[in-house]
Amino acid sequence: SKIKQISISNIPKKPHWRESEEDISKLYHDYEKQKSFLNSKEVPYGTKHSVRPDLYKNGSSIEIKNYNLDKTYSANNLINIITKQYQQRLQHLPPKTEQIFIIDSRGQNISKEIQEKIKQKIRIKLNCDILIQFKTK
Numbered sequence: 001s002k003i004k005q006i007s008i009s010n011i012p013k014k015p016h017w018r019e020s021e022e023d024i025s026k027l028y029h030d031y032e033k034q035k036s037f038l039n040s041k042e043v044p045y046g047t048k049h050s051v052r053p054d055l056y057k058n059g060s061s062i063e064i065k066n067y068n069l070d071k072t073y074s075a076n077n078l079i080n081i082i083t084k085q086y087q088q089r090l091q092h093l094p095p096k097t098e099q100i101f102i103i104d105s106r107g108q109n110i111s112k113e114i115q116e117k118i119k120q121k122i123r124i125k126l127n128c129d130i131l132i133q134f135k136t137k
Contacts, residue, residue: 014107020066021054024102024135028062031055037092051085051092053099061089061097066104075118078103082132083125104135 015023025033036043038050045052053061063085067078082101089099105115119132 012107014068015066015104017064017066020104020106020135021064024062024064024104025055028055028057031057031060031062037089037094039092040094049092051089053089053093056093058094059097060100061093062100062102064102064104069103069105069108069110069114069118075114079118079121079125082122082130086122086126086130098131100131100133102133102135106135106137110134110136 025031033055034045034052035056036045036047036050036052038047043050054064055062063082065078065082068074069078086099086101089097093099103115103118115134119130122132123130
């Protein structure tokens with residue numbers, strides 16, 4: 001009997017966080033990377049207490065997240081980090097800047113139901129309709 005070989009390259013794997021940032025950045029080429037803000041003003045990179053979204057253009061910021069979502073503690077950690085970052089950026093990004101969080105879940109078997117639960121938990125903690133997207137492909 002012949003044994004059928006499975007090509008490892010066909011099995012999607014979880015990307016490294018840098019790969020997540022690079023892949024998603026390509027989709028938002030009109031955004032600038034890693035701009036720093038403090039008290040609604042742009043400040044030099046690394047300024048103490050400043051916030052630095054992964055991508056920014058006037059009126060919009062994007063934060064890219066890459067977590068192991070198959071573990072409850074990791075999902076809870078992600079929820080807490082997004083909640084904290086959203087609140088900090090509300091204070092330090094220019095007024096009325098839309099905040100978008102993109103969670104890269106490629107290579108993980110995360111159901112729509114779990115995605116919705118994560119979104120819901122964040123929205124409840126923040127008491128607002130925060131924009132959260134999952135990158136699955």
